[in-house]
Amino acid sequence: MASEPKMIIIDTDPGIDDAMAIFLALRSPEVEVIGLTTIYGNVYTTLATRNALHLLEVAGRTDIPVAEGSHVTLTKGTKLRIADFVHGADGLGNQNFPPPKGKQIEESAVDFLIRQAKNNPGKVTVVALGPLTNIALAIQQDPDFSKNIGQIVLLGGAFAVNGNVNPASEANIFGDPDAADVVFTSGADIVAIGINVTHQVVLTASDREKLANSKGKFAQYLTKILGVYFSYHLEAYDNTGVYLHDPTTILAAVDPSLLTYIEGSVRVQTSGITRGLTILYNKQKRFGEVTEWSDKPSVKVAVTVDAPAVVKLVMDRLMDS
Numbered sequence: 001m002a003s004e005p006k007m008i009i010i011d012t013d014p015g016i017d018d019a020m021a022i023f024l025a026l027r028s029p030e031v032e033v034i035g036l037t038t039i040y041g042n043v044y045t046t047l048a049t050r051n052a053l054h055l056l057e058v059a060g061r062t063d064i065p066v067a068e069g070s071h072v073t074l075t076k077g078t079k080l081r082i083a084d085f086v087h088g089a090d091g092l093g094n095q096n097f098p099p100p101k102g103k104q105i106e107e108s109a110v111d112f113l114i115r116q117a118k119n120n121p122g123k124v125t126v127v128a129l130g131p132l133t134n135i136a137l138a139i140q141q142d143p144d145f146s147k148n149i150g151q152i153v154l155l156g157g158a159f160a161v162n163g164n165v166n167p168a169s170e171a172n173i174f175g176d177p178d179a180a181d182v183v184f185t186s187g188a189d190i191v192a193i194g195i196n197v198t199h200q201v202v203l204t205a206s207d208r209e210k211l212a213n214s215k216g217k218f219a220q221y222l223t224k225i226l227g228v229y230f231s232y233h234l235e236a237y238d239n240t241g242v243y244l245h246d247p248t249t250i251l252a253a254v255d256p257s258l259l260t261y262i263e264g265s266v267r268v269q270t271s272g273i274t275r276g277l278t279i280l281y282n283k284q285k286r287f288g289e290v291t292e293w294s295d296k297p298s299v300k301v302a303v304t305v306d307a308p309a310v311v312k313l314v315m316d317r318l319m320d321s
């Protein structure tokens, strides 16, 4: 294990699986969470900030700053698609938690991301668990951001499989396809974890039972909020388990060897019925014409995952808390 933990910023829209992911990161000695930045997606940004503060209070980690992110898409769109039907109206399984005592920092998420990357060049990993608006804004506002940021590990895309918003599009990319295209073509070191991979990582009803029976503080909390997430998976997929999208993405940052990757350039469809579609060009053919695909930087896209190892790590770390 590396002696110095990797600094990570989690860009998040909590979210039930975000809550699991944040707790998992806090229980992972390989990484040090230096901040949470918030975004819309599972909830609106204001509620994402409130939930991020609440989760840090539950974890006893109010030393970690929360910076509030964008309320609108990169193109200033305000018609957001919020997945309250997946996570509950409060984003955390309709539990009526009290409002957090703490507040977000004055600095915006974008300024926080830019500053942390600049102060620690090559050292900070952003784990992006929602739509990519904040990251795209950082790239646009600071020409050095793509170089300064160590790595961007993002949950997004449906590579050669159907989406979860519609057959074409995965939710985080659909939330801001313009931002996603900016990020994928930025030249930063990018690892994309799509639902082609996260749909293989399932927490079963019996795993949930184990969480419920363990004494872990995080396990106890998650047992309460997971109900809504389980109901949604049963209703939408006839699945008695739930997909561990966000926890898998955190573990890709913690231990990249849990997954395998292919490299190529990724572009995102930004309009029409395939809006949000992610296409990987594996660069095996040299096309004659110069197009919007030519000379785009390569990124890594996850293709396989050691699902049993991921589920075991998630369970072990959440129960031992």
Ligand SMILES: O=c1[nH]cnc2c1ncn2[C@@H]1O[C@H](CO)[C@@H](O)[C@H]1O
Residues within 6 Å of the ligand: 015, 017, 042, 083, 086, 129, 164, 165, 170, 171, 172, 195, 236, 245, 246
């Ligand atoms: O059917 C869905 N619609 C919208 N969002 C979803 C759905 N299923 C899961 N997520 C949320 O979107 C991310 C993965 O795409 C995850 O954060 C998950 O919580």
